[in-house]
Amino acid sequence: MPATRLARRLLPHPDTLAKTPGLKWLGHYLSPRPWLWVAxxxxxxxxxxxxxxxxxxxxxxxxxxxxxxxxxxxxxxxxxxxxxxxxxxxxxxxxxxxxxxxxxxxxxxxxxxxxxxxxxxxxxxxxxxxxxxxxxxxxxxxxxxxxxxxxxxxxxxxxxxxxxxxxxxxxxxxxxxxxxxxxxx
Incomplete structure (x- = not known):
């Protein structure tokens, strides 16, 4: 499996973070700024x-x-x-x-x-x-x-x-x- 696909699979998506209690602020912050989360x-x-x-x-x-x-x-x-x-x-x-x-x-x-x-x-x-x-x-x-x-x-x-x-x-x-x-x- 290519390294980028593996990294994408391991990192949670910002939308998932936005639904997680306690991390909603992080998901809302990262969604419009994909460069902070991209592999x-x-x-x-x-x-x-x-x-x-x-x-x-x-x-x-x-x-x-x-x-x-x-x-x-x-x-x-x-x-x-x-x-x-x-x-x-x-x-x-x-x-x-x-x-x-x-x-x-x-x-x-x-x-x-x-x-x-x-x-x-x-x-x-x-x-x-x-x-x-x-x-x-x-x-x-x-x-x-x-x-x-x-x-x-x-x-x-x-x-x-x-x-x-x-x-x-x-x-x-x-x-x-x-x-x-x-x-x-």
Whole structure:
């Protein structure tokens, strides 16, 4: 099955969204703006890139922010929202490690990032939580705050390229297969 047909089959139609309780506003907004929902290579790739770039930054409203950014950039909204799911508890450590590395490289931070003793918290003494958290923020704060947006930009750009080139490769393979079938007839 061609990739575009599969994408169209998986994505709900804006009219379906307009009938779904809680998502009616989205369906009514997307119906007159099909470019925000269409399964097009550039728009989906841009949506994935934007969603991952927004999803890297730890916010409680990642999906809403990704949808707003996708609408502003005329990217695929569903792809942007789905890309925020790539940042989860399993991928948090590698993404934050990349962010800290990028933050250290750009800020020139030379001190220790975090030692096991620094990350140790005495859970039985709530008064020690504040100083422990403050020490952790002082050790990670500047590199992490600088590195998270940089990691978002880097991972978003890589995701855009991966989706764009991958989609192009699938379309190219389908065309070659069709040409071979025609040549065999």
């Amino acid at each position: 097009h290579r550039r728009r989906v790739a841009l949506g994935v890139g934007l969603g991952l770039a927004v999803g890297v930054i730890p916010l409680p409203t990642q999906m809403v922010l990704a949808a707003v950014v996708a609408i502003a950039c005329r990217a695929n909204v569903a792809a942007a929202i789905a890309a925020t799911w790539l940042t989860n508890p399993f991928t948090l450590v590698p993404i934050w490690s990349l962010a800290i590395l990028l933050g250290r490289m750009t800020s020139g931070h030379d001190g220790p990032i975090a030692t096991p003793a620094m990350l140790e918290i005495d859970w039985t003494a709530p008064l020690s939580w504040g100083p422990a958290l403050l020490g952790w923020i002082q050790a990670l704060g500047k590199p992490l705050l600088i590195g998270l947006p940089l990691a978002g930009l880097l991972l978003g750009a890589l995701a855009y390229l991966a989706v764009y080139i991958g989609w192009w490769a699938v379309i190219r393979g389908e065309r070659l297969r069709r040409l071979r079938r025609r040549a065999q007839r």
